[in-house]
Amino acid sequence: xxxxxxxxxxxxxxxxQIALTLAxxxxxxxxNYRTENDELEETKKIIEERNVKCLAVQGDVSNYxxxxxxxxxxxxxxxxxDVLVNNxxxxxxxxxxxxxxxxxxxxxxxNLVGTFNVTKNVVTYMMKARTGRIINISSVVGIAGNxxxxxxxxxxxxxxxxxxxxxxxxxxxxxxxNAVAPGFIETSMTDVLKDEIKEEIAxxxxxxxxGTTEDVAKVVKFLASEDSSYITGQVIHVxxxxxx
Ligand code: NAD
Numbered sequence: 001x002x003x004x005x006x007x008x009x010x011x012x013x014x015x016x017q018i019a020l021t022l023a024x025x026x027x028x029x030x031x032n033y034r035t036e037n038d039e040l041e042e043t044k045k046i047i048e049e050r051n052v053k054c055l056a057v058q059g060d061v062s063n064y065x066x067x068x069x070x071x072x073x074x075x076x077x078x079x080x081x082d083v084l085v086n087n088x089x090x091x092x093x094x095x096x097x098x099x100x101x102x103x104x105x106x107x108x109x110x111n112l113v114g115t116f117n118v119t120k121n122v123v124t125y126m127m128k129a130r131t132g133r134i135i136n137i138s139s140v141v142g143i144a145g146n147x148x149x150x151x152x153x154x155x156x157x158x159x160x161x162x163x164x165x166x167x168x169x170x171x172x173x174x175x176x177x178n179a180v181a182p183g184f185i186e187t188s189m190t191d192v193l194k195d196e197i198k199e200e201i202a203x204x205x206x207x208x209x210x211g212t213t214e215d216v217a218k219v220v221k222f223l224a225s226e227d228s229s230y231i232t233g234q235v236i237h238v239x240x241x242x243x244x
Contacts (some may be wrong), residue, residue: 002052004078005224006030006071008061008118009088011039013187014137017213018085018220019043023050025221030055030074030081032088032118053078061088061114062106071121080129083224084122086115086136086159091189093148104151111155115162123170132175135223136163137216138235140183140243156181160235167233176232178223183239185211206241 005022009015010031016039019029029047033040033056040056047054057073059066074081089111092103115136126132141149142156160179167177184190184201190210193201202210216238222228223236237243 002026002028003082004028004030004074004080005083005085006032006057006074006081006118006122007085007087008032008114009034010085011037011043013189014182014185014213014216015085015087016043017217018087019047020050021214021217021221022083022224023047023052023054025225026052027083027224028053028055028078030057030078032057032059032061032070034058034060034088060110061086061118062109064117067114067117068121071118071125075125081122081125082129082131083133083135084119084126085220085224086118086134088114089137089155089189091149091152093152095148096150099151104154107151108155108158111152112158112162115159119162119166123166123175126175127170127173130173132170132173133224134163134166134170134175134177135220136177136179138163138179138181140181140237140239143181143235143237144243163235164233171232176223176228178228178231178233179235180216180219180223181235181237181239181243182216183211183237183242185213185216185238187213204242205239209240211238211240 057070059070
C-alpha cells in the first residue's frame with residue numbers, strides 16, 4: 001500500500017509542487033483546497049498522471065469544523081495519513097500604523113490557528129498508528145521579522161514554537177515534527193511585488209536568485225522520507241543563504 005500525504009492549500013504554488021513531488025515518490029495524495037477552481041482540476045490531473053490516487057478535500061483551514069470533516073474524509077478514503085504538510089497561508093501586508101485588527105487576526109487565523117486545527121485532527125490518527133511526519137511551512141520572516149509583515153511574521157514565528165513543542169510531545173510516539181522556512185520563492189504570493197523590487201531582493205541573496213517551488217518541495221520530500229528519521233523539532237531554511 002502507498003503511503004498517504006495530506007497537503008493543505010495545495011492547488012497552486014509551493015503546496016502544489018509539494019503534492020507533485022510526493023506523488024512522484026509514490027505517495028497517494030490528499031490535497032486540501034478552499035474554493036473550487038481550474039487550478040484544482042489541473043493539480044488533480046497532474047497528480048493522477050503520476051499513477052497514484054488523489055483525493056481533493058474542500059475546507060478552510062481557519063475553520064475547525066471544516067478541518068475535522070476533511071481529515072475524516074481522507075481517513076475514510078485512504079485509512080491513514082503518514083505525512084501532513086501544513087502549507088496553506090496568506091499575507092495581508094501593511095505597516096502596523098495602518099494594520100486593522102482584522103488584518104492581524106485573519107493572518108493568524110489562517111496561518112497559525114489553521115496549522116493547529118489540521119494538526120490536532122491528524123495527530124489523533126498518527127498517535128494510534130505510532131508513526132507520522134508533520135512538516136509545517138514557516139518563513140524566514142518568522143525568524144528575522146520584516147517591516148510591513150507584523151501579522152505574517154508573528155504567525156510564522158508561532159508556527160516555529162508550535163513545531164518545537166509538538167516535536168517534544170510526540171517524539172515518544174515516533175511522530176517527527178519539523179518546519180521549513182522558505183526565503184523568497186517565486187509564486188503568486190511574491191508575484192505582487194514590482195520587478196525592480198524582486199531584482200533588488202534577488203541581488204541581496206547570497207545565491208543571487210529567488211527560490212523555486214521545487215527548492216522547497218525537495219526539502220519537504222527529505223523530511224517526509226526515512227533519510228530524515230533522526231531529525232525532529234528543526235527549522236530548515238530554504239533561502240539561498242538569505243538568513244544565516
Ligand atoms: P500561494 O498564495 O500561491 O498559495 C497559498 C495556498 O494556500 C493557496 O492555494 C490558497 O488557496 C491556500 N489557502 C489560503 N488560505 C486558505 C485557507 N483558509 N484554507 C485553505 N487553504 C488556504 O502562496 P505560496 O507562496 O505557494 O505559499 C505557500 C506557503 O509558503 C504559505 O504558508 C506561505 O506563507 C509560505 N511561504 C511562501 C514564501 C514565498 O516567498 N512564496 C516564503 C516563505 C513562506
